[in-house]
Amino acid sequence: MAYQVSVASWIRRHGQKYFLLIVWICGCLFLFYRTFYYFKDDPSFFYVRQILGVSMCISRGTASILNLNCGLILLPTCRCILTFITYLNSKVRISTIRVILESCKGFHKVCAITIILSSVIHVIGHIFNALKYSLYYNYQYPEVNGASYPNQNPIFIILWTVSGVTGLLMALILVLIVTSSYKHIRDSNYEVFYYTHRLIFIFYGLLLIHAVKESWVWIVVPLILYIVDGIIRIFNRKTTTITKITAYTGDVIELQLKCDGLKAIPGQYVLLKCPRISLFEWHPYSITKCPDKSSSGFNLCLRHKGDWSGNIHKAFNTELHYEDIVRSPELKVDGPYSSPLCEMNQSKLAVCIAGGIGVTPFISFLLKLRYKVGKLKKLYFIWIVRDLSHLAWFMEDILLSHQLLERKFPNSLEVQFYVTNSDSTTEQRHFSEDSLNFIQPRTMFHRPDWANVLSSVSHLHCRKTVDVFVCGPKQLIYDVRKITLKCCNKTNRFLLFEESF
Secondary structure, eight states: OOOOOOHHHHHHHHHHHHHHHHHHHHHHHHHHHHHHHHHHHOGGGHHHHHHHTHHHHHHHHHHHHHHHHHHHTTGGGOHHHHHHHHHHHHHHOOHHHHHHHHTHHHHHHHHHHHHHHHHHHHHHHHHHHHHHHHHSOOSSOGGGOSSSSTTOOHHHHHHTSHHHHHHHHHHHHHHHHHHHTSHHHHHHOHHHHHHHHHTHHHHHHHHHHHSHHHHHHHHHHHHHHHHHHHHHHHHHOEEEEEEEEEEETTTEEEEEEEOTTOOOOTTOEEEEEOTTTOSSOOEEEEEEEOOBTTBOEEEEEEEOOSHHHHHHHHHSOTTOOGGGGGGSOOEEEEEEEOOGGGGGGGOSEEEEEEEGGGGHHHHHHHHHHTTOOTTOOEEEEEEEESSGGGGGGTHHHHHHHHHHHHHHSTTSEEEEEEESOGGGGGOOTTSOHHHHHHHGGGEESSOOOHHHHHHHHHHHTTTOEEEEEEEEOHHHHHHHHHHHHHHOOSSOEEEEEEEEO
16 A cells, blocks of 8 residues: 655644744744854954954854753753653643654754754864964054964963863863764773763853853853753662573573562663673663562563673573572663653554564553553554564563453554564564463564554544654664654545664
8 A cells, every 4th residue: 555745744843842943943943143243243243343244243142042052952851851851841841841852852862963063163263363463463452362462372372371171171071972972982892982971060160261251141050950850860769689590592582570669651661780890881671571669679580692791691690599689680660661662651543563572562551451451442562573582572461451451441452473584483482372262363573564553553543643652773763753754634634652772
C-alpha cells in the first residue's frame, strides 16, 4: 500500500517542534540585530567605529548570541528538573511541554553548534579588531585605542588584555570539549569526555571575567539551576545490593538489585556506575522491573556492547552461585530519570515496538499491567529480535502478563514477534512447552512491514489517537517514524515517542 505524507500530517507531527526552533532562531537573530545596530549607531562608539568599522559590530553581535546559548545549553542537562517537569506534565498533558522535553537532547546539540559557529565568527572579528587597532591608531583621542602605540603587534594587543586572554582560554576549552564529544572518543575513552566536560566550570568562570557586564544576565540563572540539579543528583545517588545475577544467550545478563528509597515508573532509566571498572563512567539503563509496594528491588538488563559493558560482564562472573554474590563489584545508581517512553503510563491505545534489548522499558510496563492497567484499553506489543533464542530473555514475564490480562481484560494485549534470522528456527530448547505454544502462532521469521502493521491498527481503531512507542536501533526508529507520519490521516493520528541506543 502506497502512502504519501500530507502537509497537514507533517504539521501535526512536527509543527510545534519547528515552531519552537523558529522562535529560538528569531531570538538569536533579534539579539544579533539589536546589538549590531546599537554599536553601529550609538554616538558613544563613534571614534571606535572609525577605527574598527563593521568588525566591531559583528564581534559584539555574535557575543550576544554566545551569551544566550551559553545559558540555554545547560538547561537540557538538568536531569532532576526535567524529570520533575515530566511528572507534573503527566498530570496535565500539555503537548508543548512534552515536545520541549522530547527535544532536549537535540536542543543541547543545536546550542552547542551555535556556540561553536558564533565563537569562530567572534574570534575572527576580534582578530580583525586587533589588526585595525594596530593600523589605525587615533592620535587625537588616545583613550579610544585598543593598542598601546601605533603599529603594535596585534598578537600582543590580544594577549595584553584580560578579555583577550580569557577569550583564548575559552576557545581552547571549547576545542577540547567539542573534540572529546565525538562518539568514537566518547565510547573508547569516556574519562576524556568526562574530564573535558568538567572544564565548563572554568569556562563559565572565564566568561564572567571576560564580559561580566553583559554575560551574567544570561548565564547566572541557568548556572545556578545546573549546580543545584547536580547537588541534588549527588545526594540522591545510592549504593545497590545485588540479590541475583542471571545470564542469557546473546551476551545479556540480568541484575536483580535492591535499593531502599528508590521509586520508579515504567519508561524511566537509571545511570549505573561500577567504581571497580571506572570512577567516572555512568551509563544509562532502562529499568526492566520497577520497585513496588511489596519490594524495593528492581531489575536491569545489560548487554555486552563496548568496553565498559564488556568489563561489567567480566566483573560479574555469571557462574557464581547466590551465596557468592557478596563478592560481586559494588554498583552505584543515579536516578531514576524520565524518558519519552514514560508517556505509555498515560496511554489509552498503545503500540510498543522494541528492537532487541530495547524491549526492557516495555517489559516493566507489562509487569505493571498485572496489577494496574490504568487508562489503557488496548496494547500492541511488537518485539523484533535477531535470533529466536533472544525471546527467552523475557518470555516468562510476557507469557504471565498475557495470561493475567486475558483473564481480567480479554483481548487487551496483542503480542507479535519478528525474528530476522531465519536460521534460528530450531532454537527451541530455550523454551518451555507453554512458551512454545505461545510463541509459535505469534512469530514471523522476517522483518516487519510497518506500513501493513500500522495500517491494520489504523483500520481497527478509526478516529482514535494511537500512541506509538519505539525503543531500539536508530534505523528501526527511522523506519517507524517515517511510516507513522505517512499513516496519519483525517481519521487517525499517530503520536510517536522514541528512545534510541
